[in-house]
Amino acid sequence: MSKYRFDHIDFIDAPVDVGFDCPLDLNCTYTRDQLLVALDFMKPATVREGVKWLPEHKLDVFFVTLNKSDKDYSPTTMYNDYSINERLFHWQSQSTTAERSSTGQRYIHHKEQGSRVLLFVREFKADRITGGAEAYTYLGTANYVKHEGEKPMNITWRLDAPIPAKYLKKTNKLVVG
Secondary structure, eight states: OHHHHHHTOOOOOOBOOOSSOOOOBTTOEEOHHHHHHHTTOSOGGGOOSSEEEETTTTEEEEEEESSOOTTTSOGGGOOOOEESSSSEEEEEOOTTOOTTSHHHHHHHTHHHHTOEEEEEEESOSBOTTTOSBOOEEEEEEEEEEEEEOSSSOEEEEEESSOOOHHHHHHHOTTSOO
């Protein structure tokens, strides 16, 4: 039986260095409130956007919903987010983020400024079984590669750990089927 279980492992969780002791593990799934509290943000209900800057820990936290429906999102929040391959992820900033803004510059120069970018993704806004909010999978830390445009900025991030195969098909809109 243990041989069967070993042969069917589809991802391995691991700690992620975020600069302080944090219980979140790579490739594990968390609710938005769980992950925010684990990141030492004790007012998760106040977060309404898909991004949260935590200045005390120098963390940009991105909450990505891959498959958005018109009924749940306005035209200004229908961001085009997807994996390019197992390491590269295309992400659109908020529609008001300009390249020269402090936020745009923080994204571009996060490494030089000593901040980290954390990527959490979910397939749908609502869990199809329970009807509640779907949880997010932690894809880990990412580093700026390049961007195009502004308002929104189209940024390519390089993940420090590859996206496991079980999630890659869900995150990659270039895959057919």
